[in-house]
Amino acid sequence: MRTVLSFLASLPLLAGANDSFLLRNATICPVSGPKVEGASLLVLDGKIADIGPKIAVPKDRKGLKVIEGKGLSVYPGMIDSGAEAGLSEISSVRETSDIGELGRFNPQLRPLIAVNPESEHIPVIRANGITSVALLPGIGASGGTMSLIGGQISLIHLDGWTWEEMEIRRMGAMYLRYPTIGARPRGFGPSAARIGFAEAKRARDTQAQDLKEFFEQARRYQLARRQNVAGQTVDLKFEAMIPLLEGKVPLVVLAEQEREIKEAIGLAEREKVRLILAGVKRPGATVETIAKKKIPVILGTTLELPEQDDDPYDAPFTFPGDLVKAGVKIAFASFANQFARNLPYEAAQAVAFGMPYEEGLRSVTLNPAEIWGISDQVGSIEKGKLADLMVTDGDPLEIRTQVKMLFVKGAAVDLESKHTRLYKKYSARPD
Amino acid sequence: MRVVFLGLLVFAGVRAAEPPAFIAIRNARVVTVAGPVIERGAVVVQNGFITDVGASVSVPPGAWLVEGEGLTVYPGLIDALSTWGLIEGAVLASPTGGRAATPAPAPSPSLPSGPPSRGPEDRPATTSWLKAADQVQIADRRLEQARNAGFTTAVSFPHRGIIAGHGAALSLAGETAGQMVMSPDAGLYLTLSTSGQFGSFPGSLMGSIAYIRQVWLDAAHYRQAKDLYARNTPGLVRPNYDRALEGVLDARRILLPATSRVEIERMIRFAAELHTPAVLYGLHQGYRSAEVLKTAGLPVIVSAKWPVKARDADPEEEETLRTLETRDKAQSTPAALAGAGVKFAFSSDGLESPREFVRAVKKSIDAGLKPEDAIRALTLSAAEIYGIAQRIGSIEKGKVANLTIIAGDLFDDRSQVRMLFIDGRKYLPTPETPAPPGGVPPSGRLSGGSTGEVRQ
Numbered sequence: 001m002r003t004v005l006s007f008l009a010s011l012p013l014l015a016g017a018n019d020s021f022l023l024r025n026a027t028i029c030p031v032s033g034p035k036v037e038g039a040s041l042l043v044l045d046g047k048i049a050d051i052g053p054k055i056a057v058p059k060d061r062k063g064l065k066v067i068e069g070k071g072l073s074v075y076p077g078m079i080d081s082g083a084e085a086g087l088s089e090i091s092s093v094r095e096t097s098d099i100g101e102l103g104r105f106n107p108q109l110r111p112l113i114a115v116n117p118e119s120e121h122i123p124v125i126r127a128n129g130i131t132s133v134a135l136l137p138g139i140g141a142s143g144g145t146m147s148l149i150g151g152q153i154s155l156i157h158l159d160g161w162t163w164e165e166m167e168i169r170r171m172g173a174m175y176l177r178y179p180t181i182g183a184r185p186r187g188f189g190p191s192a193a194r195i196g197f198a199e200a201k202r203a204r205d206t207q208a209q210d211l212k213e214f215f216e217q218a219r220r221y222q223l224a225r226r227q228n229v230a231g232q233t234v235d236l237k238f239e240a241m242i243p244l245l246e247g248k249v250p251l252v253v254l255a256e257q258e259r260e261i262k263e264a265i266g267l268a269e270r271e272k273v274r275l276i277l278a279g280v281k282r283p284g285a286t287v288e289t290i291a292k293k294k295i296p297v298i299l300g301t302t303l304e305l306p307e308q309d310d311d312p313y314d315a316p317f318t319f320p321g322d323l324v325k326a327g328v329k330i331a332f333a334s335f336a337n338q339f340a341r342n343l344p345y346e347a348a349q350a351v352a353f354g355m356p357y358e359e360g361l362r363s364v365t366l367n368p369a370e371i372w373g374i375s376d377q378v379g380s381i382e383k384g385k386l387a388d389l390m391v392t393d394g395d396p397l398e399i400r401t402q403v404k405m406l407f408v409k410g411a412a413v414d415l416e417s418k419h420t421r422l423y424k425k426y427s428a429r430p431d
Numbered sequence: 432m433r434v435v436f437l438g439l440l441v442f443a444g445v446r447a448a449e450p451p452a453f454i455a456i457r458n459a460r461v462v463t464v465a466g467p468v469i470e471r472g473a474v475v476v477q478n479g480f481i482t483d484v485g486a487s488v489s490v491p492p493g494a495w496l497v498e499g500e501g502l503t504v505y506p507g508l509i510d511a512l513s514t515w516g517l518i519e520g521a522v523l524a525s526p527t528g529g530r531a532a533t534p535a536p537a538p539s540p541s542l543p544s545g546p547p548s549r550g551p552e553d554r555p556a557t558t559s560w561l562k563a564a565d566q567v568q569i570a571d572r573r574l575e576q577a578r579n580a581g582f583t584t585a586v587s588f589p590h591r592g593i594i595a596g597h598g599a600a601l602s603l604a605g606e607t608a609g610q611m612v613m614s615p616d617a618g619l620y621l622t623l624s625t626s627g628q629f630g631s632f633p634g635s636l637m638g639s640i641a642y643i644r645q646v647w648l649d650a651a652h653y654r655q656a657k658d659l660y661a662r663n664t665p666g667l668v669r670p671n672y673d674r675a676l677e678g679v680l681d682a683r684r685i686l687l688p689a690t691s692r693v694e695i696e697r698m699i700r701f702a703a704e705l706h707t708p709a710v711l712y713g714l715h716q717g718y719r720s721a722e723v724l725k726t727a728g729l730p731v732i733v734s735a736k737w738p739v740k741a742r743d744a745d746p747e748e749e750e751t752l753r754t755l756e757t758r759d760k761a762q763s764t765p766a767a768l769a770g771a772g773v774k775f776a777f778s779s780d781g782l783e784s785p786r787e788f789v790r791a792v793k794k795s796i797d798a799g800l801k802p803e804d805a806i807r808a809l810t811l812s813a814a815e816i817y818g819i820a821q822r823i824g825s826i827e828k829g830k831v832a833n834l835t836i837i838a839g840d841l842f843d844d845r846s847q848v849r850m851l852f853i854d855g856r857k858y859l860p861t862p863e864t865p866a867p868p869g870g871v872p873p874s875g876r877l878s879g880g881s882t883g884e885v886r887q
Contacts, residue, residue, distance in 0.1 A: 196743035197743045197745045198743055199743075200745075308751065309752065310751050
């Protein structure tokens, strides 16, 4: 009994200690401002309480954990602007994949509640300093790849006992794959059949028309709901469209090529919704419009071969920097699961090929926070924000840099992952 | 004169099936191909053969005379790789079926059917036992079109599948299919296509190559086993009859596809490995490989179906430099081959009409090929490639009278084919009328009775 009592008494202290600490003598890179050497960072109850050259332990926080940060650098945790972390474990095992749904219009799908907090991929991604992701519905392998509106985009912390604890924002945006003209050869080799352009364009036009009609139906539904029309049934699909139509959340449109980007911009203007472009690869002349209209762009991987045979070898490396020079706000996304761990290197490659370093760092921290409308909580080291932090032994865009500590909402996160467990196991293998 | 003419018509009506014993084309320009051009000469044809040619030859009494003023006499043109005379569907391969030796399935528009093949033992996409000579369709309306364009001969092949079948040199006119066949064993046509069926071997280029290699090894073993068995050695197990391998053993030569330089080099090595005389076909990037081909000593058949942008291409599609370069330079391949001394012929390769074929060859002249080399490629070189040059391909004493007589020059778009001789029989071009699709056109053969000739 006594032990139980004393355990209960110590609870508040433990809870407090878990997400509060003082880090001293570290280099702090807030992203929102210049780097500060030899500074201290005070985190109280999961939030950044103070940053300064010398901070003492507050009087009411006796026993606060103090971390010596000599030789270490503190950065905001990175944000992957498009991943399926926790939605899929083994893509070829159907039971472990919950990434999408069949059907062309699924605005009611909310990937947050499908997240498996125990996914083995999450610690692997975290180990490289990524603390948040934008969860995309219906990307990757099975299910939903042919959908137009794949569902909502949820924003999560990469730590928590349950999906509720991981939540940053349940509905961060609506996700649309803009229909494309797939007039490409099917199959390979000399016998590959070709769908004609005219046929492919007809198929695309039909889809674009269906999309337009879906928006119109949603508008009518929105009006009916607002006016409390008698007998109006609740339709979850259209219900989910209301925040988008009211301008409360943006529309993310997956559009690679100039043709689709142009139409996506047209759609956003017609429907008066806030647009975020994703997966942009060949924007052509639309870059000017994108910059002028301040449309944020979420880029896929930099680490790939050029799209076309005759592109310069470094086209994918220089493209993000070119967009930045044109005045476009960009963020990087892995559009993948475990490969989200390569996020810092997407930016690093762009920096090596012409993007200013500060922009590179921003494109995986503050930019995504601003694009997703969560910069009041994460994305930089500022007073009042959540303490999603990575502590490294150097520049996070440098591949040799190690993440030494990781904090999500002020709580230290174990950096062990399946990779490190296997590393240890096989390092200790008897000869 | 008028009486003579009428009499001629009567004669023609009575003797329609029988060509006259002697025919003489005189005062014409004669492009012999075998030797120099005779600016004003005569060609004498007797019983289907050329009996005399030259600037001053004596015309036998009683010969039919063709006044050649303004006409040019060429050896009959040859399409060196064709499907003329064969009707699509009649030459289809079955997806599997080497060893089973079951009757061939009913022709269907697409190749794959039946169970997927698991490996070379199922003989996927193989119909090496098919012979074009057995599939000749005299009703093919392209025969008439081909004659109208000046062609007297086509080497036609079954072309579906990996080992498609044996080609035949066909005279492009005849009373019966059998009469049209000049040579039934022109060669075995190979492609490097896949099985064309999902989940079926081979599904890749390396698989197709490995398959052909295996079939050749099997064929060599099969030949040994059959030879041994034929010697009545006691206790020998009877080798299983395999029609796919029989077909391979019958091949005098093989035709292998190659377009790019890497493919050309690969096929040169592959042909050497198969120990079978080979002819490469396609060659649109042959302008890069003339020297390699010269060194290898392989003859080639250049497809005159020059690459063009697909009519239904996406207008915003960015084409690669390689595509654009090939489209720009493919027509210069024949000039490059001629320059390097590579033996080459032309293939119509599914061009829509035979007339287009001649125009396509003209494009390679525009790209630097000498007209005399173009004519040689369309005649003697094609005959040499298939080992039938002792019979056709040039205007020489003793050769079969396959002649194309044109008012003007072959490659002049305004010139017209006036007359053809195929196996010594005279044919006149038919007026251009769009034939009903699938319908059987009237025979284009017209014996006797025409303008410009009198009986001596």
